Amino acid sequence: MVSGYNRLLWEMSRSHLPALAGIIILNILGMLFTIASPLIMGFLIDSVLIGRNTDLLIPVLLLMTGIYLLSALSEYLSAQIKGRLDITLFTEFSSRVLNKVQRSGYYDVQQFKTGDLQVRTAGNAYSIIQTVTGTAPQILVTILGIFLPVVIMVSLNAQITLIILLPVFLFVISSWYFGNRIKTLQRPSLDASADLQSFLKEAYASLPLIKVYKLEDWVHRRYNEHLSRYTCASINVVKVGSLNSAVTMLIYGIPSILIVILGSVAVIQGTITIGTLTAFIGYVGLFFSPVQTLSMYWNNYKSSQASYDRIKEIFDLTADNAGEEQFPVFVKRIDFESVTFSYDGRIILRDFCATFSTGRNFLLGDNGSGKTTIAKLLCGLYKPESGMITFEGRDISEINQDSLRSSVSVVFSDSLIFDGTIAENILLGDLSATEDEMVLAAKKAKLHEFVVKLPEHYDTRVGESGMKLSSGEKQKIALARIILRDSPIIIFDEFTRSIDIESKKSIYSVINQLNNKIIIIITHDMNDVDEGGRIVVLQRDGFTLPPDRFMSPLTVDSSSFVWG
Numbered sequence: 001m002v003s004g005y006n007r008l009l010w011e012m013s014r015s016h017l018p019a020l021a022g023i024i025i026l027n028i029l030g031m032l033f034t035i036a037s038p039l040i041m042g043f044l045i046d047s048v049l050i051g052r053n054t055d056l057l058i059p060v061l062l063l064m065t066g067i068y069l070l071s072a073l074s075e076y077l078s079a080q081i082k083g084r085l086d087i088t089l090f091t092e093f094s095s096r097v098l099n100k101v102q103r104s105g106y107y108d109v110q111q112f113k114t115g116d117l118q119v120r121t122a123g124n125a126y127s128i129i130q131t132v133t134g135t136a137p138q139i140l141v142t143i144l145g146i147f148l149p150v151v152i153m154v155s156l157n158a159q160i161t162l163i164i165l166l167p168v169f170l171f172v173i174s175s176w177y178f179g180n181r182i183k184t185l186q187r188p189s190l191d192a193s194a195d196l197q198s199f200l201k202e203a204y205a206s207l208p209l210i211k212v213y214k215l216e217d218w219v220h221r222r223y224n225e226h227l228s229r230y231t232c233a234s235i236n237v238v239k240v241g242s243l244n245s246a247v248t249m250l251i252y253g254i255p256s257i258l259i260v261i262l263g264s265v266a267v268i269q270g271t272i273t274i275g276t277l278t279a280f281i282g283y284v285g286l287f288f289s290p291v292q293t294l295s296m297y298w299n300n301y302k303s304s305q306a307s308y309d310r311i312k313e314i315f316d317l318t319a320d321n322a323g324e325e326q327f328p329v330f331v332k333r334i335d336f337e338s339v340t341f342s343y344d345g346r347i348i349l350r351d352f353c354a355t356f357s358t359g360r361n362f363l364l365g366d367n368g369s370g371k372t373t374i375a376k377l378l379c380g381l382y383k384p385e386s387g388m389i390t391f392e393g394r395d396i397s398e399i400n401q402d403s404l405r406s407s408v409s410v411v412f413s414d415s416l417i418f419d420g421t422i423a424e425n426i427l428l429g430d431l432s433a434t435e436d437e438m439v440l441a442a443k444k445a446k447l448h449e450f451v452v453k454l455p456e457h458y459d460t461r462v463g464e465s466g467m468k469l470s471s472g473e474k475q476k477i478a479l480a481r482i483i484l485r486d487s488p489i490i491i492f493d494e495f496t497r498s499i500d501i502e503s504k505k506s507i508y509s510v511i512n513q514l515n516n517k518i519i520i521i522i523t524h525d526m527n528d529v530d531e532g533g534r535i536v537v538l539q540r541d542g543f544t545l546p547p548d549r550f551m552s553p554l555t556v557d558s559s560s561f562v563w564g
Contacts, residue, residue, distance in 0.1 A: 005308045012089060012132050019085045020137060026078035027141040032148075033071040040064055045278055082133050089129045097121045097314055104317035106381035112314075115198025120310050124190065127307035135300045142293050160262045170251045178244035179302035185237045186306035192230035194310075199226050237303075244299065327403040328392045331488050332358045334378070334518060339387035341373055348373045351387070354536045356520055360511070362529045363522045365538030371522045375491045378520075380404050409487040411478045413494035417466030422451055423458035425466075425477050429484035438484060444513070445480035446506050447473070472507075479507060483514075490514065493522045 013020055044060050047053050098121055101109055109117075153161040203219050263277040334356040341349045348370045365371050376382045377389060380401055389396040396404065409429075417425055426438050433441075439458070442448045450473060454460045466474045475495055482490055492511070508528075511519060521528065529535060 004312065005305055008128070008308065009132055009136065012093060012129070013136075016085060016089070019081055020133070022081050023078050023085070023133070024137045024140055026074040026081070027137060028144060030071045030074040030078070031141060031145045033067045033074070040067075041278060045274060050274070085133045086129060089132060090126055093129060094121050094125045097125055097311060100314055100317065103319055104314075105319070105383075106376070107383070108317045113194070113198040115201040116194040117314075118201070119190075119194040119197050120314060123193070124307035124310050127304050128311065131301060131304045135297050135304070138293070139297050139301070142297065160259070160266065165255075170254075174244065174247050174251065175298045178240060178247075179299045181240045182237060182244075182299050183302040183305050185233070185240060186303045187309060189230070189233040189237050190306055190310060192226070192233045196223075196226045196230050199223060241299070324400060325394060325398045325403075327399055327407040328394055331391050331407070331518065333392055334489070335388075335390045335393075336374075337388045337390065339377065339384045339389060341370075341377065341382060341385055343373075352538075356518055356536075357534070358516060358518055360519045360521060360530070360533035362533045362535045363520055363538065364524065364526065364529070364535060366524060369538040371524075371538060372493055375410055375493050375520070375522060378489070378491060379408050379410060407487050408489045408491065409482040409485050410491045410493060411475070411482055411495045417462055417469070417474050417477060419462070419464045421456075421459050421461055422454075422477060425462065426458075426480045426484060429481035430486075433484055438480075441480045441484035444483050445476050445510055447476040447480050450476070472502075472504075475507060479510060483510075487517075489518045489520070491520045491522065494524070 040060060040063060044057075047056060101117060101121070112120075150161065150165070199222065203223065259281055263272070263281065266272045267274055267277050336352050336354045339349055339352045340347070352370070352374075363371050363374060373382065377384060378396075380396065380399075383397075391399070418428070423435075423438060426442060427433055429441070430437070439448065442451060442458075451457055451460070460468075462468050462474075462477075466477070469477070478495070495507075511521070521533070523529075
């Protein structure tokens with residue numbers, strides 16, 4: 001039965017068979033030139049040096065020079081093709097892994113650390129690619145390189161050949177054992193490497209916090225802990241690999257000793273010439289060196305299976321379940337009907353019931369009460385464990401995901417700004433929008449005045465995560481983005497939590513102008529609530545809070561409350 005890994009290798013290879021064939025043919029040519037060298041050397045010794053046929057010296061030297069030149073040319077062309085194929089396959093395969101992550105359920109993807117996903121998408125993918133372009137072709141060439149010297153040695157002296165080939169079975173046993181050991185040990189090493197990369201990503205992203213709170217020593221200790229786990233796991237791989245090399249070298253010494261003993265006796269007895277013995281010694285090396293190399297490639301193949309196991313965990317992720325229905329054209333009402341949701345066994349929402357309708361809806365609750373979870377449920381990022389979410393009576397599970405997400409926009413507390421220009425970040429709301437439409441959205445978000453004062457205006461680069469902007473400026477970009485998108489449902493998730501009062505007032509004045517939309521404002525601050533909005537209050541256990549227990553400095557009619 002063909003393993004999943006081998007099927008993947010074939011899928012990656014079949015559209016690039018001409019390039020792989022070119023690599024194999026060029027490597028075979030290089031190998032043939034190498035194999036011819038001992039025969040030429042034996043002829044040089046017997047016919048030219050011992051036989052004193054000096055007229056052949058120049059032709060032999062020219063032949064050897066030509067062989068080395070052709071060998072170098074084939075090596076150059078092979079490396080060129082392989083390098084280009086490496087880049088092409090990496091582009092195709094890493095893109096495929098990224099696409100799978102993006103198309104998979106958000107809940108499942110959250111089980112992976114961000115840095116770990118980066119390592120799987122790039123590092124582990126590249127290890128598999130090397131198997132396609134390097135290990136697999138070399139295994140084929142090496143197998144051929146093993147049989148040709150055997151044929152030549154048998155033609156020179158069959159009896160000696162059979163005797164010195166006896167240690168081959170030791171290579172087979174050694175390769176099988178060490179290959180499986182390396183595969184087993186490689187996975188912990190790859191996992192530890194991914195954890196190390198994830199921690200580094202978090203540490204570099206949190207440099208301001210680290211410096212302000214003087215956490216340098218703490219970060220250094222944590223890094224050393226991750227580094228220690230990676231070092232221990234990697235040393236185990238190195239130990240096994242080193243032992244494998246030592247055992248292989250020891251086995252390699254057996255035929256070398258045998259050929260010296262048997263060849264010397266044969267030369268003394270006159271059954272073979274010195275030139276034949278010299279050629280024999282060369283071919284013993286040419287035979288067992290590929291056997292040794294084959295053992296190394298086999299270990300590389302087994303090692304890369306650990307990378308495949310990590311990639312397969314991504315390919316096994318469940319894709320977003322997409323319904324077939326389109327999102328309702330006119331939506332004035334969203335209903336949560338006894339919705340329950342838990343994360344890692346911890347109940348976030350329990351039998352949650354609420355209605356959100358056209359206008360401003362305020363969702364209040366303490367941290368951990370499930371406010372952000374409700375936003376993610378509305379976007380289809382999470383699926384209810386029980387209960388229903390309906391838009392004008394249409395169940396969210398029946399709605400096509402693309403249609404749903406085109407109709408629901410979210411501004412998170414972290415505005416999620418990409419490293420690019422202000423214009424590029426606004427246009428994420430609608431990539432097909434014109435420049436005039438983008439500028440109009442910025443004006444509505446009260447961002448335009450700030451932008452035109454910048455030297456490069458909308459072409460100003462904002463830096464990684466918008467590091468060159470203030471919190472208020474980043475949130476106004478996010479606000480312009482959702483204005484450009486013009487979705488019928490807009491969710492603001494604690495989006496004014498870390499901005500100044502003036503920016504908050506400015507942003508709320510923009511929100512109040514978003515008419516005929518369902519606006520859900522998630523907050524823990526009662527001061528964010530205005531008298532014209534409807535209120536849903538969450539307790540920590542996921543229930544809504546009845547109106548008689550709701551304490552507010554505002555005078556609010558009880559009919560605006562929603563409870564379960």
